[in-house]
Amino acid sequence: MPFPFERISAAPVPEDARQYMTRMRDGVRLATDVYLPARQTDTADDHAGTFPTVLVRLPYDKNSRYVYLDRVARLFTARGYAVVVQDVRGKFRSGGTTVPFLREPQDGYDTIDWIVHQTWSNGRVGMFGDSYYGFTQWAAVAAQHPALRAIVPRVTAADFNAIWQPEGQRAPVWLEGIEYFAHHWVDNASYTYTIDRSRRPVIDQYEEAFRAIGARSFWFDLLAPRQAGLSTQPGLHPFDARPVPVLHCVGWFDNIVGAHMRDYMELASRPGWDAVQYLWAGAVDHENYRLAQAPVSAANDHNTNEAALARMLPDYANPAIEFFDVFLKEVRPLSSLSKVRWELGHSGWRTSSVWPPADSAVRTFWLGEPADALGPLPAGSLSDRPGDEDGAVRWTHDPDAPVPSLVDDSFAYLHDHPDLAPVAAREDVLAFSGPVLSEPLDLAGPVAVGLHVTSTAEVFDVFAKVVDLGPDGRAHLVARGQTTVHAGETADEIRVELGHTGYRLRPGHRIALLLASSDHPLFLPAPGTGENPWTALTAKPSTQTLRTGGVRASHLAVTVVPQAAP
Template sequence: MSRGDRLPWTARAEYRRLRSAPDMPAPTHPVVHRTSGIAVPADDGATLLTDHWAADDAGPHTVLIRTPYDRNGVAAVARFLAERGHHVVVQSCRGTFGSGGRFRPLHDEVADGQATLRWLRAQPWATGLVHSWGGSYFGVTQWAYCDGELRPDAMGIAVSARRFDEAILYLGHGFSIDTPLAWAYALGVQERRPPARLWRLLRARRGLTRGARTVPPSEAVPAALGNDPQFFRDWVEHSDPGDPWWDPLHFASDPAAIPPVTLLAGWQDLFLVGQLHDHAALQGAGVRTRLIVGDWIHGAAEITVIGVREALRVFEGESEAAAVRVEISGGGGWRDLTAWPPPSVPHRLELTADGRLAAPGIAHDSGALASRYDPADPTPDAGGRTLNPFSAGRRDQRRRERRDDVLLFTGEPLAGPLLVMGSPEMRLTFASTNPRADVFVRLCEVDRRGVSRTVTDGYLRLSPPVAPGEPRDVGVVLAPVAHRFAAGNRLRVQVSWGAHPLHLRNPGTADPVRDHSRLIASIQTLFLGGTTPAMLVLPLSDDTAPSVHPTVPR
């Protein structure tokens, strides 16, 4: 164990960002000490290395953070909270940064979380509230607390979900290889010596691209990095929807047993859909919940700032905050809501055979558009909700939209702004020469210069029973959004049959994900107009309510 007062240089920029953020309370305990490397015993005897940040005269409340990453990575947050009179406990998950045992993602978090809470509750200085905090895998460790006898008094969970597999791995019944590949790469380099780590990070884009193209997909991580983590092979092996292997790793299955929680989500974050499902379940169970959704990708700096402010709000006993606060992308500012989703009116637009988005009810000519899907040259994702930093977020779609395997439908310039809040839906009829097919629908906004960017998208993997060439009616629910389309801009819908590696290419066979030894191309035919109209349904919301524009939401 060692004591130190200095903030690691890697944390100083984030600390300055926290200090300069508006609406933050001033420090009350400027002299803070860090006790590093406390050995907290797990139930099986492994030692979980833990840091304790506090001032000598700190108050009774504690913030608990468990992480598989470098504890120095949250040093800025720990010091900032400790300077406001709170104890902060930061622990490395087993098998990471000196903690004993082997890191097996998800598997040991319930037991290790309970051991840590027992240790914490026994400390003479931990006499007040215990508030767990953090996002992504930090959030996973918090959901795991809810399956044990001891729980925090409150939780602050950013960009995470109770069911890890359903939230980010197997959305739409495919396998979202981009995110686990990027995470495996990051885990594989994080504890290497600085020169080796820097070398690997400089080559990350090339490595991730190489891994995503690798056949079979089970070899993606070795191809990208050289490592062969067991957890990635497990996820590939257990990729069928509903595989019981995942059942013990679904945390907080009883929503009514979850303590009060603040959820921070992002419109461009990989956990978005799963996290909003969690919010709905918590609301249904009567759990006191606050939801904040911003227009950010995974790991954005704004998440930390807002998350720290929310943790301080709990200790300050503030209760007047809105139940839901969302940032309206497209420059619409922040808005307080009583619930998510807010009331809306369905607005329908029909996809026409000549590539337009038009008002329904008009006798549009019927027709069909055919395109070839080739898994050997899979349709690229061009952005989206992924952990991959080189492709995440609202990307320019022009290169993707030039491909023959992407069908485009574009509306007229908008006479006025259009506010969409909720989950758009796409209803279409198509046939494939291969009954095993994917459908990917992306809603974009095209600005006055003709630049098309992602707003939201949805994906679905389909399987028999249908015969080759038999038409099938399909409904695709796009990810939730709060977006303001600007006057003069146009809406655009992309319909394609894949988005690799955001969603692993469909090989056109029943071969498992670990295989893909055969890649079979197919022709997809989209039917339009007549008795088989393709219809986009947008949830339109009131654009007259006042928006608020603080840097940090109150």
Template structure:
């Protein structure tokens, strides 16, 4: 292997991008894999042998404004321009045979769709994984709720300056108590322009639209391999990119060439060679989960960059890990065309019950009624597992019983299931609520209660109520007036075993995953908090229902 270190690619703005190149032995030219990063390209050199052994020239690059590259780092702002510039430079090199692919995870994946928009003739495929398509909806807000764990943990670690992380200056509790985002600059001694923008633009507007990839998918003309994990907070994006490019990509090659792979992993726990990740959270998924995702991605790259087909061209385009049964299943599409949505009504507990549980009923028998929780922003429900960012200690499938004991968490469960139930697809929750404040957050989790009593989180979602109809405009709640909500609780592929129970929890907070809502409409980190009293209505005129896509015959 030969290394060409610290090459400079001239940028259109007058600066240059620091770039390293790793070449196979031999005369070349070679197909190329490009990976762009804000986390320092030198940290990627351990991947070089894997690509070089497969016959690729491997090119790594610091994003604009990070480490050795010139300019100012503004997340997502320059990636289309700099991606196209980099493709031009690579295609002109004597060691490039004119066929380039892009590969990478998280932010390394984000940069690929903008680069593909240029429709560069040398770019033949992309392989983004665990990458957000909408910075607003998937990364910095969760359907309106400010994603504190993402925005400030990632922003203070990676987006504030060229090399220095600022997260060490703050604890989670201190971030909760910030009185305005300017306090960050005061404490750290340097400005955080992107954080100020992220906080200041609390409603979806032109600022966010310019960064989103939703409008880019129709201009993608190359095949793509999209990988993610059931417990990664960005799984929705992997599905949406696959679906959107399949439906409206800019060429037949793009529309017919998308692939999707979702396993039992989190954002940073995708299994690769030498890094077994069969266990996540409280669950061990067995040997089937120990799949080398990079090997699967290399098969895809080989097909499109080297015309090497080991059978992957004839494989179904979607591959997901079916939790509960702990096996991989191949699917012809996503969502599963044969899935049938089953509705489970939220209801009060069984007559004579001595516990505080509500019930989930599949037969539409919920009687009119209500249950109430009181949310105090000074005492938020702590984040406990789920599809959350790496900055939180407990992630993935984690026992929820400590939180279910709280008086501000409402819980609903089914009777023990008489037979297995396989759920694959998008989980949604329709609620009717009545709150005594002009705005509040609703957080819900789908769980399974195992026969031994553990209640394990499978998926979760949240909604800032004033954005229930439209993320671009706020509609305050009318105090104590029944209001319909629709929450998206993520995606799963899970088989509930006979004897287990379906469990749903509903509350008003999830800290530090989301910033505790002050229960009033005010700029983020401002406004005196209020206590909110929220009713969950059920039955009769105001039904509340959990919607599960059920699949049989797999």
């Protein structure tokens, strides 16, 4: 039976854009749309009739409904900005070989150079965009074109390797993330098809897809099954380049929030860069769905509903417009920008001069009552003091019956925003809950767990999720993290970073922690045999032991701020 797939090709160029085939230094031409505002000629300014430019470089079809950049461009042009949107090399209308990352610095530089030589350009360029088109901004920073004055990277990372494998850590196979390259980086088109992630070996189905398509993904081949990879920042790293003002736009429910916040925290501590780092952090996910609307109704789904998109776009674009008004147009004072503007989920927006806020503090919850941890929520306890006596609890990881993710697409996690209480009730999941809150508990900063875990398996995974347990018994995600552990490395505490969050646990609610050894289908289950999970043919259950109390007290550490006014 032929392998079924759908090929997605380029949509038409919008009527209000003009497409150019912009020549790069090696002769390859990239499809580039230009949107211009109405020219203003009644001014004595030396740049009358010219505009600062906002550049967006992306691989997802610049004209597609999915990225709605024609609509975004109209918001910028209405504020006096030219907008340039480009299909990156090898994608959709652009020429060249389809390989991510490697040519983005040169192509970014050459595109900026083309912009500044246009009659409508005033010589100042900023960049904007999400995910991969956040990465292309960092690549352009590394190329150091003098016309690049500011960037607004959203839900992204300067080095995509930090997403698959954080520095100094091993990580479970994020199948959903790695297969991105098998769908979007094969040739000029993108491809949709369905993989049965429970079949072994899972790699075989991707081979079937590539044979059916007639081409394959170079970067997927690097990451799976060899689990290797090239640097996504060849040459000068952007953090070692000339500093430019950056507005980091982060989503607390973004599935790569940890990588983006590591970028922000590093740059905020670097002399030269620190003065020009700004943070906007909202209770949104990678696809810009909001906690305030989760789970998302059809009426609020901006991916399918035009009215919902129109309502969403100002919140999406305005932070960037305000930032560019300061650093590109120079029509607003620097003092008009907050260094940090962040949303406290279920409460509202806050500002601060630093992140985490200056009045924040770490609060530690100690895992206790392990004998109850295998029960349904509230299960075991989270308390302010560690237990005096050693305790332990065991759970089994069966690769053939993994813990369900409850979402098929974690990029749009808030679209479904599932209740995790049924997962917590499973016998292969541990759960610990704090006391019912009489006052709000406001989280604002990093979250991590320190665990003492051993396993009968040579290699095993640990998934940790902090959840909000409501008085109705439903549990919803606040923060998550995961790590891979190899036998012989478990004598010391295992630390799992869960990224950063801004979230209010309301009175009547509890903070809770879920621990498991799988999260399927988003991650490939560890087979329990020590084999590569991409190619493993067999699986073997394993038993994990968590220790609490005494000298091996496991804990959850959250960053809290004093209760703010509602």
